[in-house]
Amino acid sequence: MTHFDIIPVDPNDHALVQSWLAVHEAVDAHDRSGTRPLAFVHTWAPLVIGGNDARRERWAAVCDGRVLGYLALTVPVLDNTHLLNFDLGVHPDERRRGVGSALLRHMEERAAAEGRTTVSSWVPVPVEGGAPVSADGGHFAVHKGYQRSLEGAVRACDLDAVDEAAIDRLWKSAWERAEGFELITFAGGSPAELLDGIAYLHARMYTDMPLGDWDLQEAVVDGERILDGERVRRQRGELHLQAVVRHKESGRVAGLTEIIVDAGSEEHCVQGDTIVDPDFRGHRLGTILKIANQRAVREWRPKMRYVWTGNATSNSHMIAINESVGYRLVCHENVFQKKLSQ
Ligand SMILES: CC(C)(COP(=O)(O)OP(=O)(O)OC[C@H]1O[C@@H](n2cnc3c(N)ncnc32)[C@H](O)[C@@H]1OP(=O)(O)O)[C@@H](O)C(=O)NCCC(=O)NCCS
Numbered sequence: 162m163t164h165f166d167i168i169p170v171d172p173n174d175h176a177l178v179q180s181w182l183a184v185h186e187a188v189d190a191h192d193r194s195g196t197r198p199l200a201f202v203h204t205w206a207p208l209v210i211g212g213n214d215a216r217r218e219r220w221a222a223v224c225d226g227r228v229l230g231y232l233a234l235t236v237p238v239l240d241n242t243h244l245l246n247f248d249l250g251v252h253p254d255e256r257r258r259g260v261g262s263a264l265l266r267h268m269e270e271r272a273a274a275e276g277r278t279t280v281s282s283w284v285p286v287p288v289e290g291g292a293p294v295s296a297d298g299g300h301f302a303v304h305k306g307y308q309r310s311l312e313g314a315v316r317a318c319d320l321d322a323v324d325e326a327a328i329d330r331l332w333k334s335a336w337e338r339a340e341g342f343e344l345i346t347f348a349g350g351s352p353a354e355l356l357d358g359i360a361y362l363h364a365r366m367y368t369d370m371p372l373g374d375w376d377l378q379e380a381v382v383d384g385e386r387i388l389d390g391e392r393v394r395r396q397r398g399e400l401h402l403q404a405v406v407r408h409k410e411s412g413r414v415a416g417l418t419e420i421i422v423d424a425g426s427e428e429h430c431v432q433g434d435t436i437v438d439p440d441f442r443g444h445r446l447g448t449i450l451k452i453a454n455q456r457a458v459r460e461w462r463p464k465m466r467y468v469w470t471g472n473a474t475s476n477s478h479m480i481a482i483n484e485s486v487g488y489r490l491v492c493h494e495n496v497f498q499k500k501l502s503q
Contacts, residue, residue: 163224163229163255163258163259163260164224165222165223165224165229165260165263166222166223166224167220167221167222167223167232167263167264167267168220168221168223169218169219169220169221170208170219170220170221170231172208172209176226177221177223177226177228178205178208180221180223180226180227180228181219181221181228181231182201182204182205183228184221184228184229184230184231184250184251184252185199185204185231185250186199186201187252187253187254188231188250188251188252188253191253191295192250192253192285192294192295192297192298193285193292193294193295194292194293194294194295195291195292195293195294195491195492196285196292196294196315196317196469196491196492197317197429197431197467197469198429200423200424200425200426200429202397202398202423202424202425203423206397206424207219207233210393210396210397211393212389212390212392212393213238213239213386213389214237214238214239214386214389214390215235215236215237215238215239216234216235216236216238217233217234217235217236218232218233218234218236218271219231219232219233219234220232220233220234220264220267222251222260222263222264228252229251229252229255229260230249230250230251230252230255230260230261230264231248231249231250231264232247232248232249232264232267232268233247233248233249234246234247234268234271234272235247236275236277239380239381239386240378240379240380240381241377241378241380242276242277243277243278243279243376243378244277244279244280244281244376244377244378245268245271245272245275245277245279245280245281246280246281246282247268247280247281247282248282248283249261249264249265249268249282251264256297261301262305265305268280269499269501272501273501277501278500278501279376279498279499279500279501280498280499280501281310281375281376281496281497281498281499282302282307282496282497282498283313283494283495283496284298284299284302284494284495284496284497285298285299285315285492285493285494286298286299286492286493286494286495287492287493288314288490288492288493291490291491291492291493292491292492294492299495299497302497303497305499306499307497307498307499308374308497308498308499309495309496309497310373310374310375310376310495310496310497310498311371311372311373311374311375311473311495311496312373312473312474312475312493312495313471313472313473313474313493313494313495313496314471314472314473314474314480314490314492314493314494315469315470315471315490315491315492315493315494316469316470316471316472316480316483316484316488316489316490316491317467317468317469317470317488317489317491318455318467318468318470318483318486318487318488318489319466319467319487319489320455320458320459320465320466320467320468320487321466322487323455323486323487324487328452328455328486328487331448331452331485331486332448332449332452334445335445335448335449335452336445336449338443338444338445339406339444339445339446339449341408341409341410342406342407342408342409342415342441342444342446342449343406343407343409344404344405344406344449344450344453345404345405345406345407346402346403346404346405346453346454346457347402347403347405348400348401348402348403348457348461349391349394349395349400349401350388350391350395351387351388351391351403355405355407355414356384356387356388357383357384358405358407358413358414359387359403359405359414359417360382360383360384360386360387361382361414362414362416362417362434362436362438363380363382363387363417363434363436364379364380364381364382365436365438366380366434366436367379367380367382369436369439370436370473370476371473371475371476372473373473373475373496374498375496375498376498376500394421397423397424398423398424398425399421399422399423399424400421400422400430400461400462401419401420401421402419402420402421402422402454402457402458402461403417403418403419403454404417404418404419404450404453404454404457405417405450406437406441406446406449406450408441413438413440413441414438415437415438415440415441415444415446416435416436416437416438416441416446416447416450417434417435417436417450418432418433418434418435418436418447418450418451418453418454419432419433419434419435419454420432420433420454420455420457420458420468421433422458422461422462422465427462427464427465428464428465428466428467429465429466429467429469430458430462430465430467430468430469431468431469431470432468432469432470432471435447435450435451435479437450447478447479447482448482448485448486451482451483451486452486455468455486455487468488469491470483470488471494474493
């Protein structure tokens, strides 16, 4: 077995950071081929800029100054303090030599030291006819005693291939069901008068979204937390496009959706939360929100081509809306989870 040490990634250690980023790139090319390409800034930025909702740790398995594998830990501090989420990867040329096992052991030790009882990770899984993603992560997780706790599906919308005439028809018929609601779209910070309503709906994501057996519990999301998230996006140079529908009579925020564009990304962006308040469901608000934001992203970034999204495979309503506005299945991505004995 190769000798290596597991060390924290010091953002000021240029050679270490370069080697660490190169392993992310190699893993991405090998294991997530045909999915959203990794933006360098997406990996790098959390090293130096993070929100108040969690502590973030970045570790590297290093041999003679060369990074063999990486481990990222997200340790929630505002809620879900029983949980630790992680991501780990080993350079394709360095696999089956115990590096992944050592990083996993390190993660579990850190989790225990932080008093966490559940650890979980999102792992790509190939589907027939989909992108050639690798099955290595899923095999490894099962071998290590992790349970598949949530089955998710990754879809992409190719904005060039969208049938605009069909979308126009969908848009018009959706508005026929949405009398009494108004649409507000904006980039960047949330308007003050919408902040509490937006926070309320983001909190509901934790309880309304199908979660399978994933041990994600209710979250505390208030206006302050939303503003902190917006600060982080601004500092990372992300474009944050939001669409909100408001119930005109009551003034309540009835639904929202968001798209995030990494700094410098012109071709790929990612869908964030989408939710309609249960009090206002059945008015085609989900469809209106998705179409509005899809159009907004092209206005802000005319060269934008692909919007990526992930949903629980059981989330049939959201998936039906996504398919209707042009999303197509690319692969699966499952949550693998383990309960640590105390
Ligand atoms: C998953 C991953 C981190 C494993 O790294 P690794 O350094 O090869 O892991 P190890 O050498 O410690 O493997 C330990 C054991 O896990 C099992 N295992 C690892 N990869 C496997 C695979 N592709 N198929 C079947 N079993 C596998 C084996 O039993 C292996 O022991 P063995 O080599 O003696 O048979 C690596 O394949 C990877 O980076 N994948 C892409 C990222 C990813 O999916 N991460 C999610 C991790 S939960």
